[in-house]
Amino acid sequence: MEREPVADVTWSCLMPFVDMDDDQHQKDDRAEARRLEQRERMITNIVLLLIFAVLVGIGVWISNAMLDARRADECISSGRRNCAPIEVPPR
Secondary structure, eight states, rough: OOOOOOOOOOOGGGGHHHHHHHHHHHHHHHHHHHHHHHHHHHHHHHHHHHHHHHHHHHHHHHHHHHHHHHHHHHHHHTSOOOOOOOOOOOO
């Protein structure tokens, strides 16, 4: 005895649900991609801020060192001998 098919089920009746599910997955994927992109931007901004802060700190340090060197050079060129006094702790 041969078995007869119970029903001729085609996938076309289920396609709207599959499409909605695919659309939802695509929306979720896009939302996840936006979140990852925003996170990468935030990390990049923090790294750039740290690099900028280090560069500003180095610039301030160099300018202070150059100012001290100029003061010492002016003192020495004016003929003074006590241009860099040694500080003695109080007794």
